[in-house]
Amino acid sequence: MNKKALQWLYSELPRLVAQGILTPDADARLRAHYGPVEPARPARLAVLIFGVLGALLIGAGILLVMAHNWEDLSRPVRAGLSFLPLVLAQGLVAWTLFNRPQSLAWREGTGALLFLMIGASIALIAQTYNISGDLPRFLLTWALLGLPLVYLLNAVVPALLYLWGITEWACHLRWEDGFAAGYWPLAALVLPLLAQWLRAGRYEVRPTLLLWALCISVTVAAGVTIERVLPGLWVMLYAGLFALLFLAGEFWCADAEGFWTRPLRHFGAAGVLVLAFMLTFEWPWKEIGWHYWYWDRFHHSGWRVIPDVVLGSLIPIAAIVLLGMTVRRKTPLGLLFGLTPILAILGYALASMTETYAPSAGLFDLYLLVAGLWLLVTGIRINKQGQMNVGLLAVTALIVARFFDTDLNFLLRGLIFIGLGVAFLVANLVMLRRKGANHEQA
Amino acid sequence: MNKRDLTLLGFAVVVAAQLAVPAWLLIEREWTLRDGQVYKFKTRPVDPADAFRGRYVWLGLEPGLIKVPDANQWHYDRKAFAVLGTDTNGFAIVERLEREAPAGQVAVRVHVGWPDLKKGEVHINWTGLDRFYMTENKAPAAEAAYREHSRRAKKNCHVTVRIRGTHAQIENLFIENKPIHEWLREHPGK
Numbered sequence: 143m144n145k146k147a148l149q150w151l152y153s154e155l156p157r158l159v160a161q162g163i164l165t166p167d168a169d170a171r172l173r174a175h176y177g178p179v180e181p182a183r184p185a186r187l188a189v190l191i192f193g194v195l196g197a198l199l200i201g202a203g204i205l206l207v208m209a210h211n212w213e214d215l216s217r218p219v220r221a222g223l224s225f226l227p228l229v230l231a232q233g234l235v236a237w238t239l240f241n242r243p244q245s246l247a248w249r250e251g252t253g254a255l256l257f258l259m260i261g262a263s264i265a266l267i268a269q270t271y272n273i274s275g276d277l278p279r280f281l282l283t284w285a286l287l288g289l290p291l292v293y294l295l296n297a298v299v300p301a302l303l304y305l306w307g308i309t310e311w312a313c314h315l316r317w318e319d320g321f322a323a324g325y326w327p328l329a330a331l332v333l334p335l336l337a338q339w340l341r342a343g344r345y346e347v348r349p350t351l352l353l354w355a356l357c358i359s360v361t362v363a364a365g366v367t368i369e370r371v372l373p374g375l376w377v378m379l380y381a382g383l384f385a386l387l388f389l390a391g392e393f394w395c396a397d398a399e400g401f402w403t404r405p406l407r408h409f410g411a412a413g414v415l416v417l418a419f420m421l422t423f424e425w426p427w428k429e430i431g432w433h434y435w436y437w438d439r440f441h442h443s444g445w446r447v448i449p450d451v452v453l454g455s456l457i458p459i460a461a462i463v464l465l466g467m468t469v470r471r472k473t474p475l476g477l478l479f480g481l482t483p484i485l486a487i488l489g490y491a492l493a494s495m496t497e498t499y500a501p502s503a504g505l506f507d508l509y510l511l512v513a514g515l516w517l518l519v520t521g522i523r524i525n526k527q528g529q530m531n532v533g534l535l536a537v538t539a540l541i542v543a544r545f546f547d548t549d550l551n552f553l554l555r556g557l558i559f560i561g562l563g564v565a566f567l568v569a570n571l572v573m574l575r576r577k578g579a580n581h582e583q584a
Numbered sequence: 585m586n587k588r589d590l591t592l593l594g595f596a597v598v599v600a601a602q603l604a605v606p607a608w609l610l611i612e613r614e615w616t617l618r619d620g621q622v623y624k625f626k627t628r629p630v631d632p633a634d635a636f637r638g639r640y641v642w643l644g645l646e647p648g649l650i651k652v653p654d655a656n657q658w659h660y661d662r663k664a665f666a667v668l669g670t671d672t673n674g675f676a677i678v679e680r681l682e683r684e685a686p687a688g689q690v691a692v693r694v695h696v697g698w699p700d701l702k703k704g705e706v707h708i709n710w711t712g713l714d715r716f717y718m719t720e721n722k723a724p725a726a727e728a729a730y731r732e733h734s735r736r737a738k739k740n741c742h743v744t745v746r747i748r749g750t751h752a753q754i755e756n757l758f759i760e761n762k763p764i765h766e767w768l769r770e771h772p773g774k
Contacts, residue, residue, distance in 0.1 A: 221610050225603070232599050239595055243588070256602075263606045271613040272640075272754040274715040283605060290598040294591055319661075 146399065148179045193251035194299050201258035217270060224266035231256040253297040257288040278320065281311040292335060298348040301332050302355050309359045316366040323449035325363045345398045350405060357387060357409040368450045374430025374490060375454045377421065381486030382458030384413030388479045389464040414479045419539055421489065421506040424499040431494020458483040478513055485509055510540045527573050534569060538562050616753040620746030621690060623668060623676040627734045627741045641716040641727045641757065643743060650678050650706055655699040658706045665691040665750060666708060681706065685750045692752045713745060716757045726764050733759045
């Protein structure tokens with residue numbers, strides 16, 4: 143059970159017992175059933191946050207000071223000094239492992255510092271010897287040398303830095319027309335730790351942070367690791383990816399509360415809605431499909447198409463399998479968001495077979511309208527203001543976008559904008575009033 | 585062995601790896617600077633629009649164009665080896681371009697740019713020999729001096745590179761035959 147909910151329950155129990163609603167025996171049995179709740183200690187969290195922030199700032203500061211490249215020192219001295227920040231940070235980590243292995247603040251802070259200093263010392267040596275080197279290789283070396291810290295210190299900040307490193311590596315490699323599919327096995331290297339954290343406490347800070355970072359990282363990587371031999375493959379890939387994230391969140395982390403504790407669900411849902419909005423335009427559907435197969439991209443190595451085949455098929459299929467499981471559970475939100483890969487495949491087939499764009503774009507017009515209205519109506523019905531506003535936003539975005547496609551005069555456009563604005567205000571006011579009324583009744 | 589011992593052992597291995605990577609970079613470079621053969625390269629002006637690079641001088645080594653018998657066989661961005669010699673003035677020239685490192689000869693790894701099929705030449709990029717780091721307050725002055733002295737009319741700027749096998753390492757940047765730091769000291773207004 144959620145820690146916050148449990149704290150609330152335990153704070154209510156004495157009153158319930160005093161009022162005779164619960165017997166002392168029931169109270170004891172409830173406490174035995176849910177177990178002790180660890181009190182929130184804001185001071186500890188503050189130490190953790192400021193510890194990590196401090197370490198990152200000191201790290202960045204050392205980097206800048208060293209990058210000043212003072213030339214009064216001889217080359218061997220400068221080279222020797224390049225090791226100094228690295229050795230100091232290693233010393234701090236060693237001290238933490240010996241003396242404060244239980245302190246999360248020390249583990250996270252020193253881990254972050256050492257991670258940065260690995261990059262610093264390589265960069266300083268490179269600067270001393272005028273090595274222009276290649277950036278992707280530097281990033282990969284840095285990330286891989288930092289990865290063990292994630293496991294040794296059982297810390298999330300080095301894991302976030304590692305994810306940043308490999309994502310950046312994949313982007314730069316792509317930019318230089320390299321083969322970036324190695325991102326996927328590299329990203330998988332953090333999964334054992336994530337699994338361990340999820341088992342220990344699904345809604346704790348560390349796994350939640352790592353999941354948010356993973357969501358962002360895989361979204362970027364999906365785009366840069368495919369070779370784009372099949373134009374428009376991204377439509378199905380991203381539809382599958384966002385639906386998969388959302389459904390995974392619905393399946394395995396459904397009982398979390400609050401926005402930030404549900405990264406998979408919220409990132410996936412936002413992704414689906416933004417993607418669906420983009421697909422209501424005609425440009426994504428132009429010149430796609432196997433008629434435009436772009437095999438000539440490869441001067442030499444046809445095997446580079448493998449990630450396209452694997453990612454472009456596996457991700458949508460996985461999402462559809464999860465959708466099938468959702469149908470059995472009968473969760474309407476799961477159905478709503480899980481449907482996108484099927485619609486994307488349908489739209490893709492339509493656009494590439496008929497070479498017309500309007501039907502595919504129209505399909506997503508309809509989808510976004512239905513999804514928006516559904517979120518709006520159910521949001522109102524179950525008193526969820528956030529959901530209602532997301533629905534309203536989706537419908538508004540759709541209406542506004544279609545407006546700019548057509549030649550309506552300014553008066554009509556103006557009136558519709560005013561209408562949409564009023565709808566937002568009224569819906570929110572009504573919702574607030576209803577919540578107020580419920581509160582008073584309670 | 586308990587979990588703590590395993591963690592400490594793992595950390596020791598990680599520390600060694602983290603130190604080994606920059607250490608190897610350093611040793612390889614020092615080795616070349618000590619044992620490598622010195623070559624003097626003429627420089628050419630860099631694209632002024634692309635010149636501002638902050639803390640280093642953006643270098644362009646000569647020659648940038650190499651005559652080859654089979655220009656159509658060289659593809660963009662492929663690795664190649666420039667076999668070096670020296671001209672009568674003691675500056676480096678490229679005797680020929682090879683696809684593999686030639687045994688027992690001094691050759692620098694380069695990347696092939698666009699081939700010029702009409703003239704039977706290919707452009708080459710001296711990968712890894714294109715930066716000379718300076719302090720942030722000196723780099724702009726050094727870069728301006730470099731640009732001024734690499735112009736066709738002057739051409740009195742050169743770079744010394746140490747080469748060991750196929751490993752090349754920039755040693756110094758010279759303007760009017762003086763190391764850049766010394767030249768900047770003598771021309772404080774520049």
